[in-house]
Amino acid sequence: MNAPETEADFLQWYEDCWADRDEVEYPKLFGAISEEVYTLEQSGALEAWLESDLAEVKELDPNWGGVGVRVAPPSPEYPYWTYVTSGLSNPFTVTPGQEIAPDAKSGIGYEMVIHTTEEAKWPVLRLLDMIAYNLVCLRAFGMGHRYPVEGSLDGSAECKLNGFVFVKDPSRPSHFQLESGRVELLTLVGVTKNEMAFSRSNGMDRLMAKLEAAGTGYITHTNREQVQL
Numbered sequence: 001m002n003a004p005e006t007e008a009d010f011l012q013w014y015e016d017c018w019a020d021r022d023e024v025e026y027p028k029l030f031g032a033i034s035e036e037v038y039t040l041e042q043s044g045a046l047e048a049w050l051e052s053d054l055a056e057v058k059e060l061d062p063n064w065g066g067v068g069v070r071v072a073p074p075s076p077e078y079p080y081w082t083y084v085t086s087g088l089s090n091p092f093t094v095t096p097g098q099e100i101a102p103d104a105k106s107g108i109g110y111e112m113v114i115h116t117t118e119e120a121k122w123p124v125l126r127l128l129d130m131i132a133y134n135l136v137c138l139r140a141f142g143m144g145h146r147y148p149v150e151g152s153l154d155g156s157a158e159c160k161l162n163g164f165v166f167v168k169d170p171s172r173p174s175h176f177q178l179e180s181g182r183v184e185l186l187t188l189v190g191v192t193k194n195e196m197a198f199s200r201s202n203g204m205d206r207l208m209a210k211l212e213a214a215g216t217g218y219i220t221h222t223n224r225e226q227v228q229l
Helices: 007-030 045-050 062-066 122-137 193-202 204-213
Strands: 068-072 081-086 105-116 146-148 163-167 175-178 181-191
Touching: 007 068, 007 081, 007 105, 007 175, 007 181, 045 122, 068 122, 081 122, 105 122, 146 193, 163 193, 163 204, 181 193, 181 204, 193 204
Parallel strands: 105 181
Antiparallel strands: 068 081, 081 105, 146 163, 163 181, 175 181
16 A cells, blocks of 8 residues: 555544554553553653764654653453553654555554553653664664663662563564554563573573563563572
């Protein structure tokens, strides 16, 4: 298919793709989504990465400000909190009238997800920072990636987790389809430095098997101890 050719039709199509993801696909995947959106323009994350040595752009795209994080509270089907990015799969790589291949990615091609046992601010802050890193530093994530953070995940001295591994949540589809292309779901699981190193040497599947055996699996428990490796 082709994207709409006129500017007005293209803008409407762009907004429709955004709405289809947030209002149709996300509730199917995560349950009811809270109305509030935590956006990049509220965070200062874009400006921080723009001032870093890793920045690959010289100025911020005004369209990035509305990209953010949505929250799904626990439900009978999903008894945990879910934090999911909203906007990395916006069709900002498409121009009016452009042909969209059947196997095309929508935007960067993915959205990121964190599951937690309790409502918390740190998943929102971490995801906003990582979105800004993607956009400003032009560095994308992918399945099987590892991402260390400075300090602990939640900023506390008690938390032993200081990084993420990017995996597929087996309880959900690996991706969904918008008119603008395919969107992969990257689930981020909090891990220790040693667990991250174990996954590098022994494979992500073996690490996830140990986390599942310990009872945490694909849900990040910031108060947990390191699993036995």
